[in-house]
Amino acid sequence: MTSTTLVWFRQDLRLRDNPALAHAAASGSVIPVYIVDDTHAQQWQPGSASNWWLHQSLCALNESLNGNLLFFKGDPLQIIPDIISQTQIEQVVWNRCYEPWQIRRDKTLKAQLQNVGIQCQSFNGNLLWEPWQLTKQDGSPYKVFTPFYKKCLQHQTPRFPVPKSESIQYYHHTLSSLPLAELALMPSINWYQAFTKHWRPGEEGAGFILSQFLNNNIADYANNRNIPSVNGTSCLSAHLHFGELSPHQVWYAAEQITAADVEQCEPFRRQLVWREFSYYLLYHFPSFPEKNFNARFDHFPWSKDDNLLIAWQQGKTGIPIIDAGMRELWQTGYMHNRVRMIVASFLVKNLLQDWREGAAWFWDCLLDADLANNSASWQWVAGSGADAAPYFRIFNPVLQGKKFDPDGEYVKRFCPELGSLPSKYIHNPWEASADFLQQHHILLDQTYPSPIVDLKQSRQRALDAFHQIKQ
DNA sequence: TTTTGAGTTGTTCGA
DNA sequence: GTCGAACAACTCAAA
Numbered sequence: 001m002t003s004t005t006l007v008w009f010r011q012d013l014r015l016r017d018n019p020a021l022a023h024a025a026a027s028g029s030v031i032p033v034y035i036v037d038d039t040h041a042q043q044w045q046p047g048s049a050s051n052w053w054l055h056q057s058l059c060a061l062n063e064s065l066n067g068n069l070l071f072f073k074g075d076p077l078q079i080i081p082d083i084i085s086q087t088q089i090e091q092v093v094w095n096r097c098y099e100p101w102q103i104r105r106d107k108t109l110k111a112q113l114q115n116v117g118i119q120c121q122s123f124n125g126n127l128l129w130e131p132w133q134l135t136k137q138d139g140s141p142y143k144v145f146t147p148f149y150k151k152c153l154q155h156q157t158p159r160f161p162v163p164k165s166e167s168i169q170y171y172h173h174t175l176s177s178l179p180l181a182e183l184a185l186m187p188s189i190n191w192y193q194a195f196t197k198h199w200r201p202g203e204e205g206a207g208f209i210l211s212q213f214l215n216n217n218i219a220d221y222a223n224n225r226n227i228p229s230v231n232g233t234s235c236l237s238a239h240l241h242f243g244e245l246s247p248h249q250v251w252y253a254a255e256q257i258t259a260a261d262v263e264q265c266e267p268f269r270r271q272l273v274w275r276e277f278s279y280y281l282l283y284h285f286p287s288f289p290e291k292n293f294n295a296r297f298d299h300f301p302w303s304k305d306d307n308l309l310i311a312w313q314q315g316k317t318g319i320p321i322i323d324a325g326m327r328e329l330w331q332t333g334y335m336h337n338r339v340r341m342i343v344a345s346f347l348v349k350n351l352l353q354d355w356r357e358g359a360a361w362f363w364d365c366l367l368d369a370d371l372a373n374n375s376a377s378w379q380w381v382a383g384s385g386a387d388a389a390p391y392f393r394i395f396n397p398v399l400q401g402k403k404f405d406p407d408g409e410y411v412k413r414f415c416p417e418l419g420s421l422p423s424k425y426i427h428n429p430w431e432a433s434a435d436f437l438q439q440h441h442i443l444l445d446q447t448y449p450s451p452i453v454d455l456k457q458s459r460q461r462a463l464d465a466f467h468q469i470k471q
Numbered sequence: 472t473t474t475t476g477a478g479t480t481g482t483t484c485g486a
Numbered sequence: 487g488t489c490g491a492a493c494a495a496c497t498c499a500a501a
Contacts, residue, residue: 136498136499136500137499137500138499142498142499143497143498143499144477144478144497144498144499145478145479146477146478146479146499147477147478147498147499147500226480270479274479337480338480341480345481380479380480387478387479387498389479389480389481390478390481390493390494390495391493391494392481392482392492392493392494393480393481393482393493394481394482395480395481395482396481396482396483399481399482400481459482459483463493467494470494470495473501474500474501475499475500475501476498476499476500476501477497477498477499478496478497478498478499481493482492482493483491483492483493484490484491484492484493485489485490485491485492486488486489486490486491
């Protein structure tokens with residue numbers, strides 16, 4: 001009475017708390033499959049940094065499946081039926097994904113398979129609450145975080161992680177898999193060397209990062225998460241994006257560790273719910289990645305300027321905290337959350353570049369690039385998103401630097417040419433005298449750029465621009 | 472239907 | 487140096 005099940009791995013590259021895999025393993029033999037879908041994603045193909053991570057993570061997953069993971073590249077709507085025709089598969093399972101193109105594709109496949117008598121089942125693996133479960137009293141979706149958060153907490157508690165399958169019985173077949181290298185996920189340019197130093201993709205690495213965070217950082221999370229020179233955030237974003245662990249595992253692990261003081265895990269869990277909220281918004285408003293959530297911003301006077309954009313991308317704006325952040329991104333595939341907000345505010349408000357330009361760059365450079373989080377966060381900063389910041393809330397990068405990186409430790413790490421500058425001028429070197437700078441081995445526009453915009457003037461220009469679209 | 476309270480992460484100005 | 491007010495009005499959510 002055992003049956004054979006195809007397990008389609010997507011953003012759930014783990015064995016623990018994997019409901020689809022657990023179901024398959026419990027009902028018989030298993031064929032684990034990963035497909036690089038080059039057909040349906042269109043402009044939301046993963047970026048170069050993401051693909052580097054994916055390559056490593058697939059390698060790790062394949063190892064934990066004892067080399068039984070099959071790799072394909074192409075259209076899942078053809079590949080999966082093709083596999084079925086060559087085997088005795090009776091069932092196809094997966095954990096749900098939520099990007100609009102994934103939802104469309106998966107629905108089509110489900111209907112196709114059911115038409116030919118193949119059982120097809122999707123599971124909850126990646127979100128604590130399914131987006132369709134939570135609505136306001138009138139049935140419409142939330143647009144403000146706080147009421148959404150309250151609703152989450154009063155709704156049923158998230159499911160518990162499912163136990164790891166004791167043993168997986170692999171179906172014997174003659175299918176041929178592409179070698180991992182032929183998925184061509186590794187970037188063609190050789191800029192990812194440093195990634196290996198900072199990150200360990202895969203379920204094991206994810207578990208390690210989680211336990212480090214819980215043991216060392218969650219207690220001071222509320223204070224330290226804003227200080228970029230301190231390792232105070234969870235650093236779980238990429239692991240969560242690829243599903244090397246589930247939010248359920250994280251949610252309950254946080255509770256266990258801080259059981260003595262339940263209050264203590266609230267600030268962190270709140271951040272997990274922000275992730276839920278981004279997915280919720282993307283589910284209910286599928287155009288979030290492309291269109292202003294607030295249509296009034298369709299008339300915003302962005303002033304497209306490739307030179308400004310490039311200076312921002314390369315970390316050559318002359319504003320140290322901005323340059324440090326953008327170089328951190330380029331070198332490590334990551335940027336501290338506080339700094340993400342500062343560089344985003346700077347691009348959108350001081351440089352008046354469209355938030356979609358910034359989102360596109362992050363999409364390509366971030367190892368944790370995630371369509372829901374990236375779109376919701378950029379729109380939030382721009383002011384066009386849900387629950388957006390008031391338009392007059394424009395970060396002053398010098399003040400932000402002084403406040404959250406008072407000794408310039410973070411800046412100096414990524415802008416070593418400013419290394420000998422005292423704290424007083426580390427965030428605003430252009431305000432020091434040329435003599436003073438020379439004493440500290442800095443020549444503006446030679447060893448470090450002078451600012452590409454005047455902060456005060458550009459702030460006023462942004463306020464005027466926002467004023468324009470009020471009517 | 473109307474009303475009421477509230478909304479992630481800030482900055483500047485002037486007393 | 488510190489502190490409170492102003493920065494606009496609007497939209498959302500729930501009573």
